[in-house]
Amino acid sequence: MSSTDLDLRGTLDGVRASAARGDRSAVARLVIFILAIALAVAGMFSLGSGATDSSALAVTWALITGDDSAITLVERIVILDIRAPRTVLGIIVGASLAVSGAIMQGLFRNPLADPGIVGVSAGAGLGASSFIVLGSGVLAPISAFFGIYDVPFAAFIGGLVTTFLLYRVSTQNGRTSVATMLLAGIALGALTNAFTGLLVFWADDNQLRDLNFWGLGSVAGATWLKFWAVAPIILPIIILAPMMAKGLNAMTLGEATAHHLGVNVQVFKRIAIVAVAASTGAAVAVTGGIGFVGIVVPHLLRLLIGPDHRYLLPACALLGGIMLLFADAIARQIVAPAELPIGIVTATIGAPFFLWILLKRRGILDM
Amino acid sequence: MTFAKALERVRCESRTRSIFLTAITSFALLLIVWADMARSQEGGEQYDRVLAIGGAVTEIVYALGEEDRLIGRDSTSVYPAAAEALPNVGYIRRLSPEGVLSVQPNLILARENNGPEEAVEVLKSTGIKWVDVPDNFTIQGVDDNIRIIAEALGVREKGDALRAKITAEMEAVKARVERVADKKEALFILSMRDDKVFGSGTGTGAHGIMALAGADNAFGDFEGYKQLSNEAVIEAAPEVIIIMRRPNEDVESDHLLANKTIIEHPALSATPAVLNGNIIRVDGAKALQFGPRVSEAAQELAQALYPDELN
Numbered sequence: 001m002s003s004t005d006l007d008l009r010g011t012l013d014g015v016r017a018s019a020a021r022g023d024r025s026a027v028a029r030l031v032i033f034i035l036a037i038a039l040a041v042a043g044m045f046s047l048g049s050g051a052t053d054s055s056a057l058a059v060t061w062a063l064i065t066g067d068d069s070a071i072t073l074v075e076r077i078v079i080l081d082i083r084a085p086r087t088v089l090g091i092i093v094g095a096s097l098a099v100s101g102a103i104m105q106g107l108f109r110n111p112l113a114d115p116g117i118v119g120v121s122a123g124a125g126l127g128a129s130s131f132i133v134l135g136s137g138v139l140a141p142i143s144a145f146f147g148i149y150d151v152p153f154a155a156f157i158g159g160l161v162t163t164f165l166l167y168r169v170s171t172q173n174g175r176t177s178v179a180t181m182l183l184a185g186i187a188l189g190a191l192t193n194a195f196t197g198l199l200v201f202w203a204d205d206n207q208l209r210d211l212n213f214w215g216l217g218s219v220a221g222a223t224w225l226k227f228w229a230v231a232p233i234i235l236p237i238i239i240l241a242p243m244m245a246k247g248l249n250a251m252t253l254g255e256a257t258a259h260h261l262g263v264n265v266q267v268f269k270r271i272a273i274v275a276v277a278a279s280t281g282a283a284v285a286v287t288g289g290i291g292f293v294g295i296v297v298p299h300l301l302r303l304l305i306g307p308d309h310r311y312l313l314p315a316c317a318l319l320g321g322i323m324l325l326f327a328d329a330i331a332r333q334i335v336a337p338a339e340l341p342i343g344i345v346t347a348t349i350g351a352p353f354f355l356w357i358l359l360k361r362r363g364i365l366d367m
Numbered sequence: 368m369t370f371a372k373a374l375e376r377v378r379c380e381s382r383t384r385s386i387f388l389t390a391i392t393s394f395a396l397l398l399i400v401w402a403d404m405a406r407s408q409e410g411g412e413q414y415d416r417v418l419a420i421g422g423a424v425t426e427i428v429y430a431l432g433e434e435d436r437l438i439g440r441d442s443t444s445v446y447p448a449a450a451e452a453l454p455n456v457g458y459i460r461r462l463s464p465e466g467v468l469s470v471q472p473n474l475i476l477a478r479e480n481n482g483p484e485e486a487v488e489v490l491k492s493t494g495i496k497w498v499d500v501p502d503n504f505t506i507q508g509v510d511d512n513i514r515i516i517a518e519a520l521g522v523r524e525k526g527d528a529l530r531a532k533i534t535a536e537m538e539a540v541k542a543r544v545e546r547v548a549d550k551k552e553a554l555f556i557l558s559m560r561d562d563k564v565f566g567s568g569t570g571t572g573a574h575g576i577m578a579l580a581g582a583d584n585a586f587g588d589f590e591g592y593k594q595l596s597n598e599a600v601i602e603a604a605p606e607v608i609i610i611m612r613r614p615n616e617d618v619e620s621d622h623l624l625a626n627k628t629i630i631e632h633p634a635l636s637a638t639p640a641v642l643n644g645n646i647i648r649v650d651g652a653k654a655l656q657f658g659p660r661v662s663e664a665a666q667e668l669a670q671a672l673y674p675d676e677l678n
Contacts, residue, residue, distance in 0.1 A: 073493060
């Protein structure tokens with residue numbers, strides 16, 4: 001006991017000493033380690049808690065022993081078909097939003113950049129709205145083909161198409177201008193919003209409510225099919241994201257410097273944009289608009305472990321997952337047996353918390 | 368072994384087998400019949416934990432006197448007031464599967480247009496009895512819904528009695544309304560937020576109740592509720608304006624305030640309805656949801672529309 005205590009103190013001393021020298025990688029490793037444990041705990045908590053008193057342990061035990069007698073069908077469905085897909089989907093969506101946010105802030109050298117900056121959110125919103133409103137009308141044949149997954153599919157396609165347009169507009173002679181992309185993104189956002197507005201005008205009462213709820217986001221509709229549809233897109237991107245760390249670190253010094261440091265700037269930008277568009281598009285498609293995770297998580301971690309993307313990206317993935325699980329736990333418990341849209345929770349908790357950090361450490365975010 | 372012997376043996380075996388098979392089949396048939404009889408004896412009584420989703424559904428369960436079996440409701444179920452004491456599983460189109468399961472229903476009566484579909488699919492997979500109650504804003508619709516719910520609850524006689532009562536009441540209203548020679552053109556206003564008039568087209572509860580009470584919808588050329596342009600309102604020249612009563616319906620000042628918004632509205636002020644002071648209030652939950660109080664609502668609205676002709 002006392003020896004581990006000493007060890008721990010020794011480690012902490014070492015961490016503090018290196019942090020004082022300006023090298024925060026020891027702190028970063030420690031934070032990542034703690035976050036990994038926290039994510040595991042949050043995941044288990046998410047599996048174990050909900051409106052019904054189904055026991056995740058009992059179901060797991062029944063699965064291991066193959067003896068179903070101790071659990072009911074409802075318990076089995078609650079744990080395996082309701083909570084489990086919800087937990088894993090929450091983790092990868094949270095991770096995807098946070099990592100994408102960090103990448104975009106690095107690439108655009110703009111602390112306000114969020115994953116939506118490449119036009120994904122606006123396009124996804126338009127795609128989703130068109131099927132919510134026209135799914136039983138003009139678009140009925142396509143809707144019939146995709147069944148209940150027409151809205152997620154349309155959202156994904158909508159997001160990708162907008163990003164592609166935005167990329168084409170801001171690329172000239174093989175060079176992509178991030179400044180043009182920011183401005184063109186605003187213009188394209190206004191245009192898609194106008195189309196969405198038109199759909200809102202056509203929508204009937206029920207569709208209006210659906211549109212509203214879609215914008216607030218939810219992981220309540222999580223199914224295994226949705227998870228398997230987006231995991232092959234999101235997981236590789238999150239796992240391979242740290243490979244972009246060196247490039248992103250170089251880009252913070254400016255594109256010219258990055259070029260001199262040996263980064264193929266144009267290729268790098270293209271890869272980063274495609275990665276963010278695909279993973280955010282997939283995340284938004286299955287959960288709707290969940291705001292704020294992409295901004296608050298990366299900034300929080302920059303304050304904690306510094307701006308080095310080698311540590312920032314994995315830490316973002318972990319904390320993003322934790323934050324979404326945490327928000328979802330509140331969303332499903334606070335008004336049980338009813339449920340709040342998760343976007344409401346992430347914003348009501350995330351925003352004041354973020355403000356508090358800003359007030360405490362004013363000036364630190366000037367990039 | 369000779370050929371004859373072998374043949375004999377096969378014949379013997381096949382006879383044993385066929386006897387055996389017959390025995391098993393008849394035993395299985397017996398079991399099925401017995402199980403079926405047991406089930407039909409129990410009838411709907413086995414459902415003692417009923418979840419009602421949709422305002423009209425909840426009202427029908429109460430009207431059938433089966434409210435003791437209710438263990439939950441959705442957020443649109445607010446009448447009768449006692450229903451509000453039941454656990455609320457949320458908005459009808461945003462059901463949370465685990466939330467619904469947490470009230471442990473063994474029968475779910477759900478009004479059409481429930482959702483999201485993923486949630487409904489999971490809920491149906493649990494094997495909990497799920498009964499769809501269609502959305503149909505006609506008297507036939509109300510009649511069907513009462514029959515569906517009464518059958519699901521195993522109280523068909525009570526259902527028939529309620530249906531007969533409503534049919535009789537509606538016949539009475541119809542007979543009286545038919546005497547009115549000159550039907551009035553009516554505009555139903557859903558809301559007037561920010562001085563924008565949201566009026567009812569066809570396919571809504573408002574359109575349905577106006578038809579039952581003998582009023583012509585001034586905006587029968589579009590579906591659902593839409594924001595109306597001011598000039599279209601003037602052009603339509605409704606003789607009557609129908610709005611929903613506010614929650615605190617007894618407060619006279621509240622009525623005056625609502626009337627003031629209508630009277631001072633640039634387009635509405637030019638309609639015959641406002642010029643003649645014909646603004647009628649209806650109870651939204653009673654009139655628009657097409658539950659068991661629909662005949663009462665139709666009678667009240669008809670009376671308000673044609674006070675002279677119907678007396």
